[in-house]
Amino acid sequence: xxxxxxxxxxxxxxxxxxxxxxxxxxxxxxxxxxxxxxxxxxxxxxxxxxxxxxxxxxxxxxxxxxxxxxxxxxxxxxxxxxxxxxxxxxxxxxxxxxxxxxxxxxxxxxxxxxxxxxxxxxxxxxxxxxxxxxxxxxxxxxxxxxxxxxxxxxxxxxxxxxxxxxxxxxxxxxxxxxxxxxxxxxxxxxxxxxxxxxxxxxxxxxxxxxxxxxxxxxxxxxxxxxxxxxxxxxxxxxxxxxxxxxxxxxxxxxxxxxx
Numbered sequence: 562x563x564x565x566x567x568x569x570x571x572x573x574x575x576x577x578x579x580x581x582x583x584x585x586x587x588x589x590x591x592x593x594x595x596x597x598x599x600x601x602x603x604x605x606x607x608x609x610x611x612x613x614x615x616x617x618x619x620x621x622x623x624x625x626x627x628x629x630x631x632x633x634x635x636x637x638x639x640x641x642x643x644x645x646x647x648x649x650x651x652x653x654x655x656x657x658x659x660x661x662x663x664x665x666x667x668x669x670x671x672x673x674x675x676x677x678x679x680x681x682x683x684x685x686x687x688x689x690x691x692x693x694x695x696x697x698x699x700x701x702x703x704x705x706x707x708x709x710x711x712x713x714x715x716x717x718x719x720x721x722x723x724x725x726x727x728x729x730x731x732x733x734x735x736x737x738x739x740x741x742x743x744x745x746x747x748x749x750x751x752x753x754x755x756x757x758x759x760x761x762x763x764x765x766x767x768x769x770x771x772x773x774x775x776x777x778x779x780x781x782x783x784x785x786x787x788x789x790x791x792x793x794x795x796x797x798x799x800x801x802x803x804x805x806x807x808x809x810x811x812x813x814x815x816x817x818x819x820x
Contacts, residue, residue: 583659583721585705588612591656592649600649605810608660609680610638611728613697617652621645623685624806633694635687635732637680643810655701659725681758682733693735700728752777753791756784757799764803770796 592600603622612621618631622645623638630636630652638644640661664680689697704724710717759773767773773796774781781796788796 581708581721582663582718583657583704583708583725585655585657585701585708587615587653588646588656589653597649600646602645604644606638606642606644607640608658609640610636610644611657611701612636612638612654613657613694613701614652614654615698616654619647619652621647625809628686630686633689633691635689635697637683637685637687637732639680641807641810642685655698655705657701657704657725657728663722664726664729680729681754683729683736687732687736687739689735697728697731700724700731704728747790749787749790752779752784752787756787756796760800760803764800764807768800768804770800773800 612630612635614630614632614634616632618629620627620629621636622628622643623636624642624644628634628636636644704721707717707720707724710720712720755777756773759767759776763772770781770784774784777784785796788794788799792799794802
């Protein structure tokens with residue numbers, strides 16, 4: 562029998578009591594307001610979620626893979642992913658929920674300051690150093706305080722939007738520093754990043770490496786080399802794994818099957 566499943570949208574959590582485009586709260590607040598059965602279910606997200614563990618330790622599940630988290634761990638969950646909180650006891654942390662449209666688009670004038678593609682450069686799991694964790698924790702706490710402000714809705718939405726973009730940009734910079742400048746600027750790594758974006762957009766219809774190579778303006782050999790450099794897997798394996806992952810995700814969604 563598969564584990565029960567739900568969408569986090571169905572938890573109806575609105576900590577500020579206001580209709581905001583971003584929600585910031587502690588996991589312990591969610592635990593007090595929502596049944597343990599709903600929290601323990603597998604969640605299929607339709608929005609972005611950041612989970613920053615502030616105390617304790619827990620093993621969470623992201624796309625059916627266990628992720629060990631302790632204080633300083635930050636999960637970046639994207640629309641379509643399947644997630645489980647693991648244990649609902651023994652840990653606490655921040656949760657930041659927002660939809661993709663809350664971030665500026667590439668065509669907006671602020672896009673050069675607030676890069677919309679920053680999320681694509683983040684892994685599912687970051688381990689922050691003590692100093693970086695303190696900075697991230699402070700930024701999220703400030704967002705929660707500001708969300709409770711009596712400011713005009715238009716002004717408050719703008720403030721939270723800029724704070725969220727600043728937080729994401731900080732995380733991208735920290736990730737780049739962790740990987741090293743030489744790695745992040747490597748042509749192969751940059752090509753693989755563009756390849757991954759194309760896979761996310763087209764995996765349902767594009768199953769051949771040649772389709773992606775043509776779209777990227779490179780050869781299949783160079784694309785495979787880029788994938789091997791970035792992940793140790795061939796480009797074909799990356800495509801196949803993404804298709805298989807989507808099949809597993811659909812199995813656990815309300816419209817899919819469960820046995």
